[in-house]
Amino acid sequence: MLHQVNEELSIGEDAFVWFSSLIPLAADVVNAQFTFETLTAPTANDRFLKEMNKYAIHLISAFAYFFETPTGVEFSKNEFILHVEGTSWTHRVVRHIRTTSWPGRFTLTNQALYFEASGVMSYETAVKIDLSRADADQVKPTSTGPWGAPLFDKAIAYETSELSEPLVIEFPEMTSSTRRDHWLTLIKEVILLHRFILKFDIQNPIQAWEIHARSILGIFRLHAARELLRISSLSPANFLIFLLYEELPKGDYVMTELSNTIKQKTSLRPCSANSILKG
Incomplete structure (x- = not known):
């Protein structure tokens, strides 16, 4: 909930996680707590609402940034x-x-x-x-x-x-x-994304693409956070769901629950990672 901290508006962790469960733009509900802690660490969890505006600007820039397709390559469907x-x-x-x-x-x-x-x-x-x-x-x-x-x-x-x-x-x-180290982190996240799909045998195209979209958004959030915070000590795993739970104890239980949740999705939904990424 919004509250006053040193005469400036802030936002609590619970509200941030709740909002991420509705619209997975600023964070993914699976790792929203870790994302919140990282984004608010420089201000000791204060004045986050003010910084959130800057974070959103950097995040939109990450979406909008245009890169040329590699020479002689034709991307597959849904390749970003x-x-x-x-x-x-x-x-x-x-x-x-x-x-x-x-x-x-x-x-x-x-x-x-x-x-x-x-x-x-x-x-x-x-x-x-x-x-x-x-x-x-x-x-x-x-x-x-x-x-x-x-x-x-x-x-x-x-x-x-x-x-x-x-x-x-x-x-x-x-x-x-x-x-x-940044490249290693990103490559490992993509590898873990595909390993997750293979391990849990996710064959439905809608379900597989939702997993891709959540991982892609996590990488875009990491880019935005690096631009916002400008600190070398930033933990990238706090933005990347597969790398995070690869490192955390009992992370395999979280991944199993995530796969069960994903397999319940049989159609495209508004305010999903998929719809956010494709507009």
Whole structure:
């Protein structure tokens, strides 16, 4: 409920969770408590209503941001771009193949990873890594350097039978490995999304897409929170339902209950994650 705190309007955790159960825009009811705690931590749970307006602006920007489809790729139905780097207005991305390095554009969707090597005037045809495969779980941090020497701990390696050797992508930055860690987090969330669908045998297209939509919205919320809070200590799992309950004790019980709830949905509903994402 709304109340006065230091002469400024705020909102309580219970009200935030309740509202998220009705309209899953600011948070998903499954992890709304964790989202609320993260968003209100800088102000000690005070003045949240004021900050909520800024959060909403960043969230709308995440929805509206336009990214180009990777070169030579035709997206599948309901495939959404979740994150891109390596463009002229974002940070540099480099693919390492043995002792050679190729700068390019790296794209994550709710279905796959795409890397496009930079050409003279445009990008080359994208290499696609399917994240919906049952064996899509071999992503890990790794180090790169000149002539293959493991000097800089700022890369990821993804092992897949689709390629003859691991896909190694570096996210160069001067000091920390924040960018690499952020990409690892997002990729793991997408992998866990598909693992959830396979584990609980969700075959109904409406139910499967609702799960996709809830995960996609979680990633957009994380982008918005990073823009709002601007702190490196932000816990991304508090916005990502599958990663959160992969880490929490007894998280498998929550996932089982979520699957039971999803399987009760047999038609599209207003104010669902699906309807919010597709407008």
